[in-house]
Amino acid sequence: MGAALILEHVGKRYGAFQAVKDLSFEVQKGEICGFLGPNGAGKTSTIRMILGLTNLDEGRISILGARDGRRVRDRLGFLPEERGLYKKMTPVDAIAYFGALKGLSMAEGRKRARGLLERQGLSESANKPLKALSKGMAQKVQLAAAVVHEPEFVILDEPFSGLDPVNQQGLEALIRDLARGGATVLFSTHVMQHAERLCDRVVLLAKGQKAFEGTVREARASVPRTLEMEGPALDAAALAALPGVIEVEASPEPEPGVRAFRISLAPGAATAEVLKAAFGRGFEISRFDVREASLHDAFIRLTGIEAETGQEAAR
Numbered sequence: 001m002g003a004a005l006i007l008e009h010v011g012k013r014y015g016a017f018q019a020v021k022d023l024s025f026e027v028q029k030g031e032i033c034g035f036l037g038p039n040g041a042g043k044t045s046t047i048r049m050i051l052g053l054t055n056l057d058e059g060r061i062s063i064l065g066a067r068d069g070r071r072v073r074d075r076l077g078f079l080p081e082e083r084g085l086y087k088k089m090t091p092v093d094a095i096a097y098f099g100a101l102k103g104l105s106m107a108e109g110r111k112r113a114r115g116l117l118e119r120q121g122l123s124e125s126a127n128k129p130l131k132a133l134s135k136g137m138a139q140k141v142q143l144a145a146a147v148v149h150e151p152e153f154v155i156l157d158e159p160f161s162g163l164d165p166v167n168q169q170g171l172e173a174l175i176r177d178l179a180r181g182g183a184t185v186l187f188s189t190h191v192m193q194h195a196e197r198l199c200d201r202v203v204l205l206a207k208g209q210k211a212f213e214g215t216v217r218e219a220r221a222s223v224p225r226t227l228e229m230e231g232p233a234l235d236a237a238a239l240a241a242l243p244g245v246i247e248v249e250a251s252p253e254p255e256p257g258v259r260a261f262r263i264s265l266a267p268g269a270a271t272a273e274v275l276k277a278a279f280g281r282g283f284e285i286s287r288f289d290v291r292e293a294s295l296h297d298a299f300i301r302l303t304g305i306e307a308e309t310g311q312e313a314a315r
């Protein structure tokens with residue numbers, strides 16, 4: 001397929017402050033890539049460099065074969081973190097207007113706008129002034145405006161912020177639609193659940209530097225899986241001696257006389273083998289539960305920073 005975006009050793013400084021440092025990663029054509037990182041990690045700065053809205057101080061960028069987004073602007077769609085559309089316009093006209101800036105006729109833009117609004121459940125609001133729409137609705141309109149010209153590459157800066165869970169799901173569906181239609185998508189977020197559900201690959205940024213690049217599965221595999229085990233006479237030392245166990249931590253007793261432990265397994269250790277060894281050694285186990293690591297766990301391990309899980313994303 002080939003790379004739609006390549007960053008090589010990119011750096012950005014604001015005065016003496018290095019906001020992005022030696023950042024290299026690639027996004028392949030047709031993939032959905034999550035650009036993850038806590039607040040202040042440097043995501044927006046990087047996106048602005050990709051688009052050509054700000055200069056880079058070091059390194060090189062290639063987007064759709066060009067040095068920055070300004071040179072291929074008609075093939076790009078962009079949803080900025082700061083939103084805002086002209087409040088007196090209707091969604092249909094606002095979307096068509098953005099289409100016209102990218103070379104569509106207003107008639108074609110309006111036709112596409114109606115289709116996009118219908119898919120987002122906004123048909124009834126299509127001809128009301130934007131000021132009558134809720135924040136979530138307006139955000140969907142702005143996204144439609146960013147993609148009305150059917151761009152090859154869509155860059156979305158924190159597209160889920162400010163949306164309630166239902167609208168977040170609608171937006172996830174729209175992003176999947178874009179990718180199914182052949183577009184490459186890069187979106188930034190500090191909420192792991194969206195990335196976990198949507199992304200082929202993720203790039204994780206912390207303090208301006210890349211902490212991880214790979215598939216969601218690879219990110220999860222970088223965190224030890226845990227096994228929770230309960231039994232009346234379980235003993236931490238005996239559990240720690242099982243093959244594949246790297247750490248044992250006592251949990252609060254779930255009920256009087258029952259001991260509970262959280263057991264971290266070495267990467268690649270087979271849960272079934274650990275359990276077989278435990279039963280083989282005669283351990284009395286009343287309950288066990290395998291917990292696969294989530295992207296959120298991987299994020300914390302790789303950055304040392306607590307991420308949002310998604311529950312609190314609807315603020």
Ligand SMILES: Nc1ncnc2c1ncn2[C@@H]1O[C@H](COP(=O)(O)OP(=O)(O)OP(=O)(O)O)[C@@H](O)[C@H]1O
Pocket residue numbers: 014017019037038039040041042043044045046081190
């Ligand atoms: N124009 C600027 N002048 C000075 N410092 C800046 C400027 N823009 C960003 N920064 C700083 O650079 C760092 C990275 O900011 P950036 O907005 O790129 O991060 P981010 O990952 O997008 O965070 P957020 O999710 O909070 O938007 C932050 O410490 C920020 O304060």
